[in-house]
Structures are given as structure tokens and as C-alpha cells.
Amino acid sequence: MTDPASTALLTDHYELTMLAGALRDGTADRECTFEVFTRRLPDGRRYGVACGIERVLEAVEAFRFGDAELQALARDGVCDEDTLSWLREYRFRGRIDGYPEGELYFPGSPLLTVQATFAEAVLLETVILSILNHDSAIAAAAARMVSAANGRRIIEMGSRRAHEAAAVTAARAAYLAGFTATSNLQAGSRYGIPTSGTSAHSFTLLHDSERSAFEAQVAALGTGTALLVDTYDISRGIETAVEVAGTELGAIRIDSGDVGALARQAREQLDSLGATGTRIVVSGDLDEYSIAALRAEPVDGYGVGTSLVTGSGAPTAGLVYKLVEVEGKPVAKRSSHKESRGGRKGALRTHKGTGTALEEIVYSATPGATPPEAGPHDRFVPIPLMRNGERVDDLPTLEDNRQRLRHALVSVPWEGLKLSAGEPAIPTVFPDRGA
Template sequence: MNSADLGRRVGVPSTALFTDQYELTMVQAALKAGTADRRSVFEAFTRRLPEGRRYGVVAGIGRMLDAVENFHFDDEMLTFLREQNVVDGPTLDWLADYRFSGDIWGYPEGEVYFPGSPILRVEGSFAECVLLETVILSILNHDSAIAAAASRMSAAAGGRGLIEMGARRTHELSAVASARAAYIGGFDTTSDLAAGFRYNIPTVGTSAHAFTLLHDTERDAFRAQVDSLGRGTTLLVDTYDVAEAVRTAVEVAGTGLGAVRIDSGDLLLVAHRVRQQLDELGATGTKIVVTSDLDEYAIASLAAAPVDAYGVGTQLVTGSGQPTCSMVYKLVARAVSADPAEPLRPVAKKSLGAKTSVGGRKWAARRLDENGVAEAEVIGAGPVPAELADRQLLAELVRGGEVIAREPLDAARERHIAARSGLPMSAMQLSRGEPVIPTEYM
């Protein structure tokens, strides 16, 4: 994970106020108590997967690294905090000089995870680590939820093309992050140009129903599009009558027409009819793209249909019903001073109910069976067993405050394909179930 990040980190503003007020008030109180510099270890993890999911997907690591790198308080922010009486003068002075100087380890982007997996480990002083809690969780919870939905859709698509097209269904900045996460999870292209610009994701797009309605006839609309974009374009054929539109499309573009898109109706039935009609007209190479509120279940139901690509919007950018991963960021170990030689002491929340955690600075490894298939997520706070030494999952991301692990987005995408293929086959089932492998603590 040492190659250069190929994305454009242009015009990235400070991320310091992407946080909750109590992060700053904790710093103020800790500074006054003399405990702010205590060496600490925080971990991000989830206690459970979203209901029915068999595995999670780590996404947002690259964006998180950008956020940590750009987490600093400028004069305008400090003035705001002063005028709003958020923190006192000594704390404002401390914040003015803030730059994260600790270490971060984490699961590489695209890797899969399970309940308890220490997806991220942040080490440094209490004050500098606790400030990062909200922005880290905001990024990881959103991006990992989208990537998990994308992965399920990718598995259901069975190698057919996937187009992310959800920009109009979510916040404009979330749309860019969603396209990035979807690409990691297995989508091939996006309709969002900002995502293409920032992250080098391939972009696609042709026309909407409005373009057809603009023209006096459907034939005029098709001719205008083909004249402008070429015969390889994709023509939208469900504005009026699908059969008539397909016939007109082939007459205008010829048998070399790139594709037709169907955006309504009984997609299974219509796709079969359109494929038969295209073949009869000699357009045997023309592809069929379907859209219309698809999710992983709809995609799976179209497995027997002659469909070449799926365009997915709303369900993808909302996590297909699971818009967050419920990750938390907890203090798991701390020393009694800032001295690096001072031993770390495990700490953990022990409240009643499900909101308990396991203390200690942890490692994680994935144990494989005799066939090389994952059989358990193993987590421990002591020595790593020799048989798991080469199966460890945490990678060094930040050392001494410096990001050392940027990588091209395609590396995360390829890693996810490999990680998913290493899970038991039941991981690909869309029926509700438990995590596909157990989490074991040592």
C-alpha cells in the first residue's frame, strides 16, 4: 500500500469542524486535569453487522486519510469557537497548534470485516486521538455501508456491467463518496462527473426521457443523439412504445447500435422481447441496459434475462436499506502518562446490555481452512500465534502523523474482489443470515 494516490485531492478544506462539540469539551477538561497527553489507543469496530448481512466491506480509508491530513483549525474556525464559547482560551491555544502526530493502523480498503474486527486503530495522546472520532466514523460508516450494498449487487450481477447513477438521490457530496465506495464494491462506472474527476472512476451517460420529449418525434431524437454521439451510443426506448422505439432505433443507428436502455415496465418480460426483436432486426451485438429502482434482489431476479448491464441509483446510495454500519470508536487502552515506555493498560466499557467492548490494543487475522477458504476472524490483544503471523489484517496507514499508505482506487477494488472470493460460498446468498464466519477472541 505504498503507491501514489491517483485521485485528485483538490481544494480540500479543513475537516476540523466535522465533529461533535463534546470532542472539544473532553479535550478542554482533559487539558485542565492533566490527562490530555496520556498515551491512548482507540479502535473503530462494529458490534454487529447490519441485519441479514453476511459480511461487511471496508471503504472510506482513502477519504479518511485525507480527512486526518486536513484536520486543523484555521483562524476563522477558532474565532467561531471563541464567539460561541465552545471552549476556553487555553484550549483554543492548543487547538490552534493541532496536527495529528500519532499512528494509525487499519484494514486495507476493500477488505471484508466482521463483528468485532478492529477496522481502525488510532494511537497517540488522548486529546489528539479523541478529536478524530466523529469525522472517522462519519466517513467509514457511510462509505462502508455503500460498498457493502455495491458488493451484494455485484455478486448478484454475476459479471454483468454495473453503473452507479444515484447522484440525484442523495446529498451532492455524499453522491461523490457513494460513487467511490460503489466502485470499490464492484461497480464499473458512474454517471457522476465529480466522482470521475476526483477519483478517476470511468463515467458514462447518454440521455433522459426529456431529450426524447424535446423533439417532435422519437425518430428525430434518436437521429440527433446518433449524429452527435455515434452509433455506439445507448438509446432510451421506453418513452412511448418500446417495440416501435427499438425498430426506430435500429433504423436510425443501424445494426451497429451500441445499446438500448429500458427504464420501466416488467423488466424481465420486456428485456426478453427486446432481445428477440433486436436479433430479428440483425442487431445481435446491441446490448440491453436496464434501470428503474433496482437493488440486489431485483438484479438477482433478472439473472435469466438477456440483460448486459444494470444502472442502480436510490438503493445503492442509501445502502440498500442499511445506510450505516453502526461502527463505534472506543478507547481500548491507555497509559498513565505520555511516556512511550509507560505500559498500556486495557480499558473497556462494561455497561449492561449489548454496548460492551473488549479492552486492549488488538491485532486481527483471518484463519483459513485446508482449502484456503476463510473460516474465522481471529482477534487478540496478546502475542500473535505463529500460524496466523502471515494472515494479519491490519496495515500501517499513518506513522508519526504522516500518511504512508495512499494507493490507487483500483487497488482497493481488486482487493475486495480477492477478499470476497476467499469467503465461503454462502457469503453470496441474499437470504438473511448470520455473519458467514465467526469472530473468535484470543
């Protein structure tokens, strides 16, 4: 059994064959820069949301080859003895800069910059991309849903529709993006995210009557709980709910049917029963579009599942990890439309005096290049993340980054918040196009 805490085998076979080849001919020690970026935003999205950076740092720290990992590689004939000996001593000693979590990114933004020897950096390609492609895809979808919810409570409850481990980090990404809570207990325990949940239809069906189910739930959770009223007949369910819990009932939840129309009827009925403070929570196949369509309805909260954990049509962010510099010299693939811009890069986000973002200036940061001048409202986006393989001090927390995204979305030009497909919210400008 390999060590579940090691990330070293979350790696593609070819990274080890490249390592073996490079160790043999001496190129393994060349100082390299790899860059994570995307050529385009998926699905006509207007912005990407950096997410998973903190998890990348943890994965890099845990990228160590112990006996079990080395034995697995030897047994499967993945690499030769010299390479195995080198791996035994492996730990990342390079530097990493990147966009903080919650920051927006655009096509060509240098989301993560990894500087180390080829050997040290090439091994990290897969695990870095896995984390960033997943977490950023979910965060981008979540941010659109939070915008659509327009200040109403929105709860993540998609765990059952995602891989069991992906579900935990999807909950984290949703919280970063402004979701109020998650149903996922591991996410609560691991990341300190508020969890919530009351009951499913099975709880009602288990009981001899809807009334006895509601009584059991109120006895256990108090009158402030949310009762699920659509197992049998919704209006009878609401009647029973208020009879059992009184007008202090916290909330009702509707999980099926035309939830907009049902919410209106429910509001009227609750008010007529005197339960004017009882909130209405809706769930059931919601996405950013249906959430936006419910804006005019008397809905107090949303529960979102499938569309969140699947990135609402864009389950992966399309980020790539490309070698852009070798021993200080820019390199780039040249055969096709899938071109990259060589050279290490920086990014300056410019803003109007009002705070509205203007451009993403992605400039050459190769040794000797001069960075552009920042105006009083502009800021350089990447921050230092690792030096000599050690995480820098005082990295921002998940709560910090949650605020960061909230502020970043306020800075986006109005068209950039539209849910429809279109151009990125701000253009990316490459002043050193020749580089």
C-alpha cells in the first residue's frame, strides 16, 4: 500500500520517463520556468476564478517518494535504478509565484509560475493541473451562481453527484466563491466551512405519516429547522408543518416541481397561516440561470447540487502547464495554433479611478526586462507562494480570499457579470508580443 498522504504518484508516467532521459544526458539540472495559464475561458465565460492554490502548496510539500512509492515504480518498471535513487531524495526546492485564491484570471494570465530545475519542476505537472483545473472550474461556476443569487443564501449540496474526494474540495471552492454553507461534513471538518442540512424525503417516508416525521424533526432540531414539504402534497405539507412547529417554523424546503410558482403559493399560504417569518428554500436541479430566473420570486435561499460540482457545463478549467524558459531564455512550441508565449511573465491589472478593471497586462518578466509602470489604481497580481521549497509566511486565509473574490467581482465591468457567453470581462494585453 502506498502512503495515502503522499502525492508523488498522482503523476503521469511520462513525467518519470522525461526525468530518466534528462538525468541521463545532464539536462535535468537546467533552471526552468513552467507557467500555468489557459488559452481561453471555457464555455464563453467572462472570467476565471483562481482556486486550489493552497491545495497546490500542500500537494507540493507532500510530493515525496517513500519506500512504498518507489517499490510501486520499480515493480511496474516505470523507471531505472538511477532515477529511483534520485526520486528517493526528491523534495521540491524551487520557487512558486501565483495568483492568490479568489483572484480573477483571464486568457493568458500567468496563474502559477514554477521555477526550479527541469527535474524538480516537471514532476509536478499533473498534480498541480489536477488541483487547479478542478477547483478553479468549480469556483468559476459558483461565482456565477452567487452573482445570480444576488445576496440570498445559497447552499452547496452536490456531494452525491461528484467523486467523493472531489466533493470535499468542490465545497471549498463554492465557499470561496461566496456560498453560505455546504452539506459536506468532511469539508466542514477539514476547512472550517459551515455545514447545514435537515432531512430528505426518506425521513418522511420512514414515518407512519408526514406529521410524525415533522414532529420527530422538530423534537430533534427545534422549531427553527427547515421542513421538507413536498413528499406528498405541498399545501397539505405546509399546513402540517405550521401545525407541528408553529408560526416560528424556521423554513420550508421545496425540492421538486415548478419551484417559482410553488414558492409564490407557499409564501401566500405561510403568510395566511401567520408564519410570516418562515423562510422558503428551494432546491432541485438549480443552476445559475434558474437561480437568476427566480429573482422575482419569494425565495429566501437556494440549495445547489449537480450544476455546482460539475462546473455547470465546464467541469475543467482548461489550464495547461508549459515550459516557458530554460536557463533564462524563452522557449515555446511553434508547430500549430496551440502556441505558447515564451518567457517568464508578470501581470498588472489596471483600473479606472472608479475601481473598474480595465486590462490584464501580461508582460515579460525574464531577467533584465522592465515591468510596466503601475498607476495609482493598478496592482500587480501574482504573489510569492514558495521560496526554496518552503511556503512563504502569512499567506492569505480562505476567509481573506473569499473577501478578495467579493471585491474582485465588484471591479468587473458590468458586461463581464452577464451570464451569457461572450468575450472575457477585460482584455489581456501582451506588450512584449515579440518575446
